Amino acid sequence: MSDILVHVEAGVMTLTFNRLDKKNSITSAMYAALADALSKAAEDGAVRAVLIQGDATIFSAGNDIGDFLNAPASTPESPVFRFLHGIASFPKPLVAAVCGPAVGIGTTMLFHCDLVYAGDNAAFSMPFVNLGLCPEAASSLLVPQMFGYHRAAEALLLGEPFMAEAALEVGLVNRVVPPTEANSIAQAQARKLAAKPLSALIETKRLMKKAQQPAVLERMDEEGQCFGRMLREPAAKEAFTAFMEKRKPDFSKV
Ligand code: COA
Numbered sequence: 024m025s026d027i028l029v030h031v032e033a034g035v036m037t038l039t040f041n042r043l044d045k046k047n048s049i050t051s052a053m054y055a056a057l058a059d060a061l062s063k064a065a066e067d068g069a070v071r072a073v074l075i076q077g078d079a080t081i082f083s084a085g086n087d088i089g090d091f092l093n094a095p096a097s098t099p100e101s102p103v104f105r106f107l108h109g110i111a112s113f114p115k116p117l118v119a120a121v122c123g124p125a126v127g128i129g130t131t132m133l134f135h136c137d138l139v140y141a142g143d144n145a146a147f148s149m150p151f152v153n154l155g156l157c158p159e160a161a162s163s164l165l166v167p168q169m170f171g172y173h174r175a176a177e178a179l180l181l182g183e184p185f186m187a188e189a190a191l192e193v194g195l196v197n198r199v200v201p202p203t204e205a206n207s208i209a210q211a212q213a214r215k216l217a218a219k220p221l222s223a224l225i226e227t228k229r230l231m232k233k234a235q236q237p238a239v240l241e242r243m244d245e246e247g248q249c250f251g252r253m254l255r256e257p258a259a260k261e262a263f264t265a266f267m268e269k270r271k272p273d274f275s276k277v
Pocket of ligand 1: 044045046048049083084085086087088089124126127128150151154
């Protein structure tokens with residue numbers, strides 16, 4: 024079965040991470056599937072809202088670390104950049120249901136969703152520094168704006184996880200719900216959106232995002248260049264190798 028499940032019903036395209044044995048970490052092929060689905064959803068009149076969800080125990084462990092080590096993305100045509108541009112520019116409503124760990128891009132993609140429902144077990148983290156990397160998905164711009172600078176510094180410099188209640192407090196999630204109900208609550212909200220006039224949804228979303236959009240895309244590109252370079256540097260290599268070897272990284276020489 025595919026690692027990304029795509030299902031369209033009642034005007035909602037539901038994208039489900041389906042790689043539980045690897046904690047829903049996202050491979051290059053999965054980014055390509057997500058980017059293709061978003062592009063189809065944007066065009067297809069039968070799709071009026073998109074829901075991104077994982078499992079009640081895990082949303083996503085972020086980028087596949089084996090891919091980071093062996094096939095780091097480097098060009099704007101790479102599937103990960105196609106996905107990031109797709110999600111940041113997606114014209115219709117995007118809803119997310121998040122339970123358990125949401126690591127790296129598992130958290131940063133949420134800044135581009137319109138509504139986010141979190142299980143009370145959700146644990147968000149952006150451990151880029153701990154991996155010898157810099158933020159992505161315009162999170163270096165959007166996290167300070169949403170959290171305030173000092174809380175953003177805690178999240179992005181220390182890279183420590185924060186739980187659903189803290190995410191609710193800063194405005195990253197709309198509601199905290201029981202994990203077994205998160206996907207169905209988010210699905211019901213997506214269906215509510217799908218029943219509304221699509222042109223009004225599209226214009227409203229466009230107007231809400233208009234002032235910010237150029238800066239978001241520009242920051243995403245700048246981060247992408249920095250991230251691509253840092254993926255090949257010794258700190259990141261040590262972090263990824265340590266993860267694969269199930270040991271603590273040793274940054275004393277980098
Ligand atoms: N890339 C590739 N494989 C991953 C992965 C990732 N990002 N995250 C987890 N896995 C794999 C593990 O290697 C392990 O594989 P194995 O069974 O073949 O040994 C399997 O998924 C289970 O992971 P494990 O770490 O044992 O699960 P856990 O429940 O103890 O912890 C997490 C879950 C998400 C907290 C932990 O896996 C984690 O921190 N992952 C890395 C997150 C990360 O740094 N992502 C990059 C962000 S930019």
